[in-house]
Amino acid sequence: MKSKTLSSENAALSRKRALRSLKKNLVSYSFLLPFIVGTLIFTLYPIVMSLLYALSNFNGTRITQIGFFNFGYIFDFSEFGWGRRVFGSLGVTFLYVIGNMTLSLVLSYLLALFLHRNIPAIRAIRVLCYLPCLIPGIASGVIWTDAFSTNLADPSMNGLFNTWLMKLGLEPMTFFTAASTSLPTLIFTGLWGIGGGMIMWLAAFGNISPELYEAAKMDGAGYFRRLFFITVPMSTPILFYNVVTSMIGGLQVFGTYANYGVGVEDSLHFIAIRIYITAFQNTFPGNYGLACAMAWILFVIIAALTLVMFKTGGWIQYGEGDE
Amino acid sequence: MTDEQIITTGEAEFIAEIKKRKQRRQAGYYVAKYAVAVILVVFFMFPYLFMVNKSLMSASELLAGDAHFFPHHFQISNYSIVKEFWGNILNTLQVVLINGFFGPLTSCICAFPFARHNFKGKKFMFAFMMSTVLLPTAVLMIPQYFLYSQLNLIGKLSSQWIGAFWGGGALNIFLVIQFMRTIPKDVDNAARVDGANEYQIFLFIVFPLCFNVFLYMAIGAVMGLWMDFQSPLLYLGNAQDQYTVGLAFYYYYTSSSNVSSNMQNRLMAMCVVMSLVPLLLFLVFQKQMIGGIKIGGLKG
Incomplete structure (x- = not known):
């Protein structure tokens, strides 16, 4: 019927199709434009510069030397080398992450288990348990430095907790004023923030299909059997997600600097604070190259730990998923 | 479909007794649950109460030391x-x-x-x-x-x-x-x-x-x-x-x-x-x- 040959028609059609798919792709990418532009300017360019600084003696205006010497300083464990300070900071940060994460995940889980029941006013109780999470970090820092304040010289000027301890006939504790107790105290104040985890666990419990529990009940499984064979395994994906994100966040903890500074004898001198101080506080111009080198070491640690977690993620139960 | 079951008086008493026991046990559970809930709420409300109370204390009260929870002299001007x-x-x-x-x-x-x-x-x-x-x-x-x-x-x-x-x-x-x-x-x-x-x-x-x-x-x-x-x-x-x-x-x-x-x-x-x-x-x-x-x- 048509005068054109089949092949040329096909060619025109495929060209048209290619053009259309190109246009479609371009439309998709146009939506991504903010992300692409922002990432180029505020992430990729700084990454390249950060690497360059880490491998140089950048002083804010110029570079006169290039090499791995910054990393050399970090691994210099002699008496006045940076090694002890940097790895001391990393150690403190790890202790904080491990302590904070275990405490908050385990206790928020227990709290959620307790609050996962239908009793009158349960919603109000849940909200009240969640509210301390809403106190801004710097404000809660003021609260805890005051409540945990210690004055060994003049016991009458002790903070509230020490006053209560003394009223109970106990010795006042050092809390934030001694290197050995300041990190445990900081982790302890994290107790008031477990409400956020609780809300999330409750949401997770709500997503477990009730049929599983009914089937288990029919088979005569008691509360604890149901807990350990249904509730806990079904919460593992969210547990995994939270372990990963709270580890990444915890390794970068910086907010404590506002209230506790670097702590007594560097007991709260977390690595992010060390990086900030090395670059912007100690000297002028700061030791930008060294600070960037520390940041890269932190990045390698975070990436390696995340990789290990994903590789060892066999214990996660992805059952019942609809995706 | 809604056939009422015919229950003899003896059976009814027995059922009532079981129900009563169940209720009593449930009441016990309720008390225990709410006791724990109250402790939790007091614990979690502590930072708020501490902060608000302290914000209402007068300066002389703080200088005197001897930390306390509730303000003795209110001072809104803070x-x-x-x-x-x-x-x-x-x-x-x-x-x-x-x-x-x-x-x-x-x-x-x-x-x-x-x-x-x-x-x-x-x-x-x-x-x-x-x-x-x-x-x-x-x-x-x-x-x-x-x-x-x-x-x-x-x-x-x-x-x-x-x-x-x-x-x-x-x-x-x-x-x-x-x-x-x-x-x-x-x-x-x-x-x-x-x-x-x-x-x-x-x-x-x-x-x-x-x-x-x-x-x-x-x-x-x-x-x-x-x-x-x-x-x-x-x-x-x-x-x-x-x-x-x-x-x-x-x-x-x-x-x-x-x-x-x-x-x-x-x-x-x-x-x-x-x-x-x-x-x-x-x-x-x-x-x-x-x-x-x-x-x-x-x-x-």
Whole structure:
């Protein structure tokens, strides 16, 4: 019927199709434009510069030397080398992450288990348990430095907790004023923030299909059997997600600097604070190259730990998923 | 279908006895549960009560030492400290409003093709986006400082909201992707048949349906930045008139003249005021907040 040959028609059609798919792709990418532009300017360019600084003696205006010497300083464990300070900071940060994460995940889980029941006013109780999470970090820092304040010289000027301890006939504790107790105290104040985890666990419990529990009940499984064979395994994906994100966040903890500074004898001198101080506080111009080198070491640690977690993620139960 | 069973008196008594026992046991459980609940609530309310009580104490009371929980002499005038931070509060409002609107908006825009389109390089872009989560802010901190100084943003409030227009972070985009997937595709297919283009579909169909997650991210941004002090500390330098509340309060708090214990009541009054914003936001938007935590935590 048509005068054109089949092949040329096909060619025109495929060209048209290619053009259309190109246009479609371009439309998709146009939506991504903010992300692409922002990432180029505020992430990729700084990454390249950060690497360059880490491998140089950048002083804010110029570079006169290039090499791995910054990393050399970090691994210099002699008496006045940076090694002890940097790895001391990393150690403190790890202790904080491990302590904070275990405490908050385990206790928020227990709290959620307790609050996962239908009793009158349960919603109000849940909200009240969640509210301390809403106190801004710097404000809660003021609260805890005051409540945990210690004055060994003049016991009458002790903070509230020490006053209560003394009223109970106990010795006042050092809390934030001694290197050995300041990190445990900081982790302890994290107790008031477990409400956020609780809300999330409750949401997770709500997503477990009730049929599983009914089937288990029919088979005569008691509360604890149901807990350990249904509730806990079904919460593992969210547990995994939270372990990963709270580890990444915890390794970068910086907010404590506002209230506790670097702590007594560097007991709260977390690595992010060390990086900030090395670059912007100690000297002028700061030791930008060294600070960037520390940041890269932190990045390698975070990436390696995340990789290990994903590789060892066999214990996660992805059952019942609809995706 | 509703056949009533005929029960003899003996059986009825037996059943009543069992019911009574069950009720008694349940009452016991209730008492135990509520006792634990009360302890929990007292524990979790402690920081609030402590803060509010201390903010009402008089200076002489604090100087006398002997820390106590309830104020002996009420002193409302502590709250006049807010006046000193008024300019900073306005600065902060500007920062949180810009970030709270444009951050979520660009997150929704960037999430749309991931949730709805099949385009070349989608997998790569997604993996690339998620990998930015791993990057510590510390790596970017120093070069970003020099980038901002090249752009002449140091010491200017604009340094606090310049980052709001670029997608709002990978985790937020991911959250919106997960949310958009729950919206049935039939809706936009119907619009496509009617001749709507992708921009119209996003703007008039998908984006309005994302309102809840938009609100969640907006509130999250406002809460997160309301008292942020890390980024103002880095970029605002010595420009005191540009300080946000978090940074101004930080300097006020750490300056040696204010750490003495007789100033704690005024500091606490400011803390109460600063805590009010997140608290009110949460109480008003409770439903969206908890819904958002669910999407964020569950689909990860």
